[in-house]
Amino acid sequence: MATLTLPCAHRSGATLTMREPAILDVRHTPPTSRAVYAAAHVVADPLRASAENCADQIDWDGTLQLRRNLWSLGLGVAESMDTAQRGMGLDWAAAKELAARTLADARSVGGRVVVGVATDQLKSEAPSLAEIRDAYLEQVDAIESSGGEVVLMASRQLARAATRPDDYVAVYDAVLSSATRPVVLHWLGSVFDPALDGYWGFADPREAMGTVLGIMTAHRKTVRGIKVSLLDPALEIALRRRMPEGVRVFTGDDYNYVDLIAGDGTHASDALLGAFAAIGPFASAAFARLDVGDEQGFRNILAPTESLSRLLFAAPTQFYKVGVAWLAYLNGKQDHFRMIGGFESGRSLTHLGDLVRAADSVGLFEDPEFTAARAAAYFAVHGLG
Template sequence: MTLTHAPTDLVVTLPLDGELRAHRLGTPGPWRKPDGPIRSRIAYAAAHVVPRTTADNAPGAPADLDWDATLAYRHELWSYGLGVADAMDTAQRGMGMDWDATAELIRRSGEEAAKSGGRLACGAGTDQLRIADVPSGVAGLRMIGDAYREQIDVVAGAGARVVVMASRALAAVAQSPEDYLTVYRTLLAHVDRPVILHWLGEMFDPALRGYWGSTDVASATGTFLSLIEEHADAVDGVKVSLLDAEHEIALRRALPDGVRLYTGDDFNYPELIVGDDRGHSDALLGIFAAIYPAASTALQELDAGDTERARAILDSTRELGRHVFTAPTYYYKTGIAFLAWLNGRQPGFAMVGGLAGGRSVPHLSRLFVLADRAGLLADPDLAAHRMRLFLGVNGIGQ
């Protein structure tokens, strides 16, 4: 099944493959909002944050958010029947957002979720710690556990489901798989409702290399599974972001009954979400913040039992997803913010910490083409206008 989008009269000249090429835009896809909750999958879109355009959005500067635009984006995601995963790496945790700003984001998102009835999960980590201040050994592990619990209490207090994020501090201090288990056991004994455990691969954050005590994925998975099996009643699900579909499927099949796998694979999400007769993954994805109209429509097709149509819609966004998350993967947030700006969801192409410079003009030009082909430029006239402005300030005339 092929999805097609009729051409328009809009043409933008873009730097593609080392030369300037004319690109004729198409029309938006046939996306729709659901009439009620999506039933077939639990799906979270990991939302980004929007800074004030007049703020000092430079590397190292404190985060200064445009709260109206940031929270409006979350309402947009909820309106399509998706949950919002907030205060995650997509929201620039560890890349411009400090803990004080993050805690405020969690509280405000919690208030908005309560008003709208939207599903909300928020990340709890240890980023209030300076890694250099964390001692080695038992004292360091105790400090990391205390930091986790502080953040867990903020998330729970906001009414959100807790996502226990991977900790750079723990990766730096832990000397063995048992050190990871020691910390996580105390956390799972502390929570009063099931949490989501988040395993983020080093392609997203190089500081997390060797998480769960080994650079060997099979060994790390064994440690991870032993924790989940021991505390299955405290685990709602796991989010795995290793960009390895075969590993995810094997892990999903090994999980205890009742523990979900929320795919974090922004490359292979179509087949993982649609699944097969042996199961499927739910979703907690950064790419869903970019493709949410298509993602919602695909999930509605799954609700209706049309797996072929659902798969075709998700497949139509795959090339865009792979481009947004191309190496260095941790700059994927730049593409998500750029697409939000093209679609009028934020007033300027600005990011906390100067991260708007994380991708090149040719990269963002290709993103423009792929988003258009996927039918994800909601207002082609606005998108073309903003793209021309962006190209013009970068010395590329029309």
């Protein structure tokens, strides 16, 4: 039985006796009850990863293997989004190459993909609305030309430039009118990215709901859905009830996904979650139960993972991707724990230890002896052996 000493406050240690891995009946084909995407992270090249923030820090083979793992579980991949450090080390040039490689790989195995697009190629501190519109159009065209469908990510530049709700309407109208494939919008709250505070032109998201609903209604033939990442389940439920017919809500609520996906008997959310990159086998097995109408079985499998997800996404929430990479490393999905731009420094050693406990409590680790050895070696290097 594997044991491991984990860091605690004040440099003390606590011994963890690790449990056996969870026994999960995973599915290898996409769920039929919901549309499901996991927002996958990128694997850095450990020899080049540094705070220099260079664009050539990606280990392409390791990164694509993570995506194949998700496809093998029947999950779709949400590419080039914030889980992949988009805007936090991954620039547009690297994101475009990542998307192209992922789309090509997906075609070879029949994997499902949506790709995040934004306006992050803009260099000006104060771009005009026209420049922001054109930046969106450039990225949409690049992904659609590669055969992909896009998630129209919230734009930091637009949040700075817009002075009223109509500014958002004008930019989104132009972009959606030009799209040739179905588009998913993205409503990312300031808890994930403080630069997006007041998106859609209102400080209160409930007031903003009318603006985004108007955009989706006007473009209901193009808009496939909207990813909602506000960590406010009541608002997401209210939005679901007002959605144009045929347009879907994809939950990005990594705190409350079980109830939101299960639904209320009338409305339910689909899923586009960073958490699913960390708990892919649990998601696969849970949706297999939901597909046959076994909601309680779905809940029994997935509900215990919410406490782990909440720890992953603890404030400051933008560092959640550190935990996703850490768990992938401990589960043997990548060979090291280095991140683009030195991003792994965004979480403390005690937080990493807490993640080990939480992940072990649900049986996430496929080989506890292997995981214990990796974690012990990492903590020992930092003087905690």
